[in-house]
Structure formats: C-alpha cells, structure tokens
Amino acid sequence: MKKKFLFICIFSLACGLTMQAQNVVTTAEDNEEEVFEDEEGPEDDDEEPTGDDETGGATVSVIGGVEQTEGMNANIDSLLHQWHAQNHIEQGTDSRDLYPAEPILADSATYAERLRRLPLAMNLPYNDIVKLYIEQYAGRLRRSVSYMLGAGNFYIPLFEEALDAHGLPLELKYLPVIESALNPNAVSRVGATGLWQFMPATAKRYGLEINSLTDERRDPIKSSWAAARYLKELYDIFQDWPLVIAAYNCGPTNVNKAIHRAGDTRDYWKIYPYLPRETRGYVPAFTAANYIMTYYCEHGIHPMSATLPDATDTVQVSRDLHLRQVADLCQTDIEELRALNPQYRRDIVPGLWQTSTLRLPQEAVGRFIAAGDSLYAHRAGELLPRQSTNTVNDTYVPAPAPKGSVRHGKHKARDRKGRSRYATVRRGDTLSSIARRHGITVKQLKRINGISGSNIRAGKKLRVK
Numbered sequence: 001m002k003k004k005f006l007f008i009c010i011f012s013l014a015c016g017l018t019m020q021a022q023n024v025v026t027t028a029e030d031n032e033e034e035v036f037e038d039e040e041g042p043e044d045d046d047e048e049p050t051g052d053d054e055t056g057g058a059t060v061s062v063i064g065g066v067e068q069t070e071g072m073n074a075n076i077d078s079l080l081h082q083w084h085a086q087n088h089i090e091q092g093t094d095s096r097d098l099y100p101a102e103p104i105l106a107d108s109a110t111y112a113e114r115l116r117r118l119p120l121a122m123n124l125p126y127n128d129i130v131k132l133y134i135e136q137y138a139g140r141l142r143r144s145v146s147y148m149l150g151a152g153n154f155y156i157p158l159f160e161e162a163l164d165a166h167g168l169p170l171e172l173k174y175l176p177v178i179e180s181a182l183n184p185n186a187v188s189r190v191g192a193t194g195l196w197q198f199m200p201a202t203a204k205r206y207g208l209e210i211n212s213l214t215d216e217r218r219d220p221i222k223s224s225w226a227a228a229r230y231l232k233e234l235y236d237i238f239q240d241w242p243l244v245i246a247a248y249n250c251g252p253t254n255v256n257k258a259i260h261r262a263g264d265t266r267d268y269w270k271i272y273p274y275l276p277r278e279t280r281g282y283v284p285a286f287t288a289a290n291y292i293m294t295y296y297c298e299h300g301i302h303p304m305s306a307t308l309p310d311a312t313d314t315v316q317v318s319r320d321l322h323l324r325q326v327a328d329l330c331q332t333d334i335e336e337l338r339a340l341n342p343q344y345r346r347d348i349v350p351g352l353w354q355t356s357t358l359r360l361p362q363e364a365v366g367r368f369i370a371a372g373d374s375l376y377a378h379r380a381g382e383l384l385p386r387q388s389t390n391t392v393n394d395t396y397v398p399a400p401a402p403k404g405s406v407r408h409g410k411h412k413a414r415d416r417k418g419r420s421r422y423a424t425v426r427r428g429d430t431l432s433s434i435a436r437r438h439g440i441t442v443k444q445l446k447r448i449n450g451i452s453g454s455n456i457r458a459g460k461k462l463r464v465k
Helices: 002-016 032-039 076-080 083-088 108-117 128-138 142-165 170-180 200-205 220-238 241-250 252-261 268-274 282-292 323-330 334-340 362-371 373-377 431-437 442-449
Strands: 312-317 320-322 348-350 356-361 422-424 461-463
Touching (some): 083 334, 142 170, 142 220, 170 282, 220 241, 220 252, 312 362, 323 334, 334 356, 431 442
Antiparallel strands (some): 320 348
C-alpha cells in the first residue's frame, strides 16, 4: 500500500511539473543575456551563430566551444515559475546553498577516472570534447543541474520503469536531461516536443496521440514508454549505444550516411565529423549528463529540495469536458488541473473522440463522481465549441439575367425561354436551309423576324431562337 501511494505521489508531481507554458527551450542567440544571468556563470563571448544542420534547418548555438543541445539552451526561470515547481520544489533564498559562486572544476585524469567507475552497461569514452561538456554543466549550467537534480527525484523513477521493462540500460534515463532539461513542455526549434523531444511523425508511429486538442508527447509516462520502444528498435538496427543515441537525435538515415562517408566504420568518434552539427555534441553531452548527475557533490552543486505532492487518481471521460467545468464543480485550482493533464492543449478533454483519462487530486475524485451529468452541462455552451446541424436548401435558383446591352445600335432580343440566338445569312442560303440548320420551321423563322416574302440578303442577321 505504501509503495502504491508513493508511486501515485511520484506520478502526481511528474505530471504536475508539466505545466502548460510557452516554449521554454530558446536558442542562446535569442536569449543570450538571460542565459548568462540566469545561470550566474561567467560571460562567454565564444558563442557564434552557425549554419543550418542536416536535421531540419535549425541553427545550432555554440557556447564555450561546444554545440549546445536543446536541453542546454533551456530557460530555467520559466521552469521554476510553473505551478508545481513553485509548490513542490524549494529553490532556497541564497543561491550559494545550491551551487558555488565560482565553478569547481577538475583535471582530465579525475574526470576520466570518475567516468570509469560509473556502473554503466554502455561504453562512454572520455576525451577532450567530453571534458568541455562536463565543464559546461559544472560551470555555466550549474543552476540548471541543481533544478534537474530536484525534479529528477520524480521523473527519473518513471524513466527507469519504462527502460527496465524493455531491457534497456538505465543510464538512458539521462537522455531527457540533454533533450529538454526535464521540461515536459519543451518545444525545439524544429517542433520536437516534450521530455523526450518527439517529432510528430515519430510520436504517432509509437502510439502517441496528437491532434488539435491533445498532444501526448507532453505526458511524462506515455512519452517515456514510447521513447523506450523507439530506443529498443534503434538498438536492433545499430547494436551500438553511441550510434543509437546519435540516431535518436538525428534519425537513423543521417547516422547511416555518416557511417558510409566515414568508410563504413561503426565507431561513433570516427563518424563524428560527418554527423549533423548538433548531433556531434549529443553523445558527449549524454556522457557529461551521466557524469554530472552522479558527481554533482564534487562540484559543489546541491539538488533543489522537492516535496511529495498530494496523491492523485484518474477518471475516464467519454464526453467532451472542459477543465474549467471540473475546476468549478470540483473546487479545484485550474492551474493544478493543467499541471496534472499537460496533454490537453486547449483545456478540453475530447471524450467524444475517444475515452480519455483525466487526472485529479484524490480529494476531487469523489466530487467529480457526485456531480454526474451536471458537470458536463455546467457552462457547456460557453466553454465547449458546439457543432450545429444545418438544413440545406438545394432548390436551384438561376442567377438573374443581365440587363440587355447595346450592340450596333440595337438591343439584343430575348424570349421567355432564355437568351436569343442569331444566324448570319451566307451566300446561297435560303429561308428553308437556315430553318433546317437551326431546327425550326420556315413559318417560325419568318414570324420571329417579320419577313413577309422569301427574299433574304447575304450578311443579314436573322433571329433563329
């Protein structure tokens, strides 16, 4: 029972930390001043705009001589202003309690030895590029590391459960550190979304629902299980974890291209120059994330304290429902509902489309059940878009005939049945041949043209209808 309660609490905060927010993954170029001030690191003038990479035209930012992953560019202040971060993560009043004023670094031999001691199933070599990434996390990004250590107490058990169920190395739990800085609402420059940064096509291939009302890439549990399936399939292809990690970022096609260009070698560090630019930093950043999330104490970094949230439970919804309806009748803060249900993009649970899960604070579940149909009726006309049914009048009404125009000084004649037609008399024509050609009798032709005799002149226009 205690174990079940603990899991519910962990899930609650994991979902709660997914507050719907504006895109908090920004490029360092767009947010240069804020990045340096937020992280309270030394100003770095080495950042430079770079060209488009091969994965979708994104500009890769470079700081301290290394390509920045999306997670390294995250705006930590936006994360800390989310509802559950403010309610369940203690930031402290003095930053010196969380990280040192000046970075505490080590030498290469120390970094290499610490990495060698890590109990990892995959081989993560140490080199000068890995050192640059370690010192980014221990230096400029030490405030982000403090936050991620606190938030990781709730997210990482969810990651480990999904990875372990698929027989994958548990060190993959740190992929979201470099992908999104543990921000479930992160949106990259090319549209990848969520903790695991799924693109829409990949997300749908692994069973995540994406439509105008729902985006399950933001759901921490569903996206973690989808990511585990994807990683397992990539390993079946490459049989090498550094290549798998690179392929997770840029896709297997780009990795295969790099392998071919490098002479068909499958050594990550030999294909390194041929990978898309952002992906080059992906494996060393992953190595550095494993290092810093283990050896943070050696660098004077301390986790932000996290408290267990209230327990939650789920209900199944088979009709369309707005979160505001739930907030009003279940006496619940709508910001908390948004935090617990980040997958609903416009606060609407689309139960009519398919039965959908709604997560509620445990004390609100009884009120939800007791409200019954009144919950769905409450402010429905105001909050939910209504699809009306119209009656179509399919009776054809022709457009009014245009007013007659003047041509050669005469009005064009029309009869009641429609527009008049004329024929020009050609040399050799007779009234009989003209009438036969136009399907009328000679008598009709003579009557509508006021002809009394049988003589006609070539070039004359006769009305034939």
